[in-house]
Amino acid sequence: MSYKEQKDFEQIDGWIAEAEAALADTAAQxxxxxxxxVRLQELLQQQSALEAKLEELLDRWTYLNELNERIADQKK
Incomplete structure (x- = not known):
């Protein structure tokens, strides 16, 4: 795992939680x-961007977890 991948792996759960909280806040707004x-249109655009970001984060989380598992299996 590269240095960047390792750092992302350590922080990604927090990033996902932040994105989910931002989505919940947007829904409340x-x-x-x-x-x-006008405000609803702005919030819909914000919600769409946040959903895309969350999807990217979840894809990255899946990749990093699979990579971590492969590395762990190789060490056995």
Whole structure:
């Protein structure tokens, strides 16, 4: 595992939690926005970007976990 992969592996759970919290916050803001269509549009764009970021993080998490497992298996 490269240095960057190792650092990402150590931090990715926190990044995922942050992205999930940001999505929850955005959903709460959408509920409060009510009929403010301009604000709702901004929040929908924000939500879409956050969902894409979370998906990237989850893909990276899967890759790093599989890589870690392969390395662990090779050491056995």
């Amino acid at each position: 959408m509920e409060q926005a009510g009929s403010d269509s």
